[in-house]
Amino acid sequence: MTTARDIMTPDATCVRSSETLVDAARKMAELHVGALPICGPDEKLKGMLTDRDIVVKCVARGKDPQQCTAGEFAQNEIVTVRADDSAEQVMSVMSEHQIRRVPVIDEHVLVGIIAQADVARAMSDSQVGDLVGTVSEDS
Numbered sequence: 252m253t254t255a256r257d258i259m260t261p262d263a264t265c266v267r268s269s270e271t272l273v274d275a276a277r278k279m280a281e282l283h284v285g286a287l288p289i290c291g292p293d294e295k296l297k298g299m300l301t302d303r304d305i306v307v308k309c310v311a312r313g314k315d316p317q318q319c320t321a322g323e324f325a326q327n328e329i330v331t332v333r334a335d336d337s338a339e340q341v342m343s344v345m346s347e348h349q350i351r352r353v354p355v356i357d358e359h360v361l362v363g364i365i366a367q368a369d370v371a372r373a374m375s376d377s378q379v380g381d382l383v384g385t386v387s388e389d390s
Contacts, residue, residue: 253338259363261357264328265290268297268322272305275321286352288361289325296354296361298325334364338373338380341365 266287279287279302286301298320309319315365330348332341334357345353345367367375 253373254334255332255338255341255355255365256323256334256357256363257337258330258369259334259365260369261287261363263354263361263364265296266300266321268292268320268325270321272300272319272321272324275300276302278285286315286364286366287321287356288364289321291322291360293390296329296331296356297322298329298351299352299354300324301352329354333357338370342370345370358365369378377382 264278264282264287266278266289268289269292270278275287279285285303286299289297289300291297304324305316306323308314309316330344330350331354332344334355338346341353345351345365352364352366354361355365
């Protein structure tokens with residue numbers, strides 16, 4: 252059975268909840284990623300920050316990304332998967348919540364992240380097609 256641990260990108264880099272969105276954007280650019288987990292000072296996962304969040308929720312609303320922090324964009328509900336969840340469970344969670352990336356947790360610790368590209372490398376074309384279709388639907 253293929254698990255989340257098998258397909259995840261390990262050692263996900265967090266953006267601290269106190270970091271500005273400019274700092275987060277720079278980190279995304281350096282890492283060539285479109286999203287970062289948001290971690291608080293207690294190292295606990297607080298949510299996910301995407302490049303789209305920065306543009307749509309900050310810049311497009313006339314807010315200053317040098318003044319806004321990543322923590323302001325942390326969600327109340329954090330969707331995660333466990334490292335030992337099956338790849339099918341991961342795809343189900345991503346589909347159900349219409350998300351393109353999901354943090355992977357092991358013993359309450361962030362151990363990685365799974366993006367659609369990770370799923371695409373591990374699963375059949377039809378499974379990936381179903382996932383992309385579901386995640387891309389208007390809610």
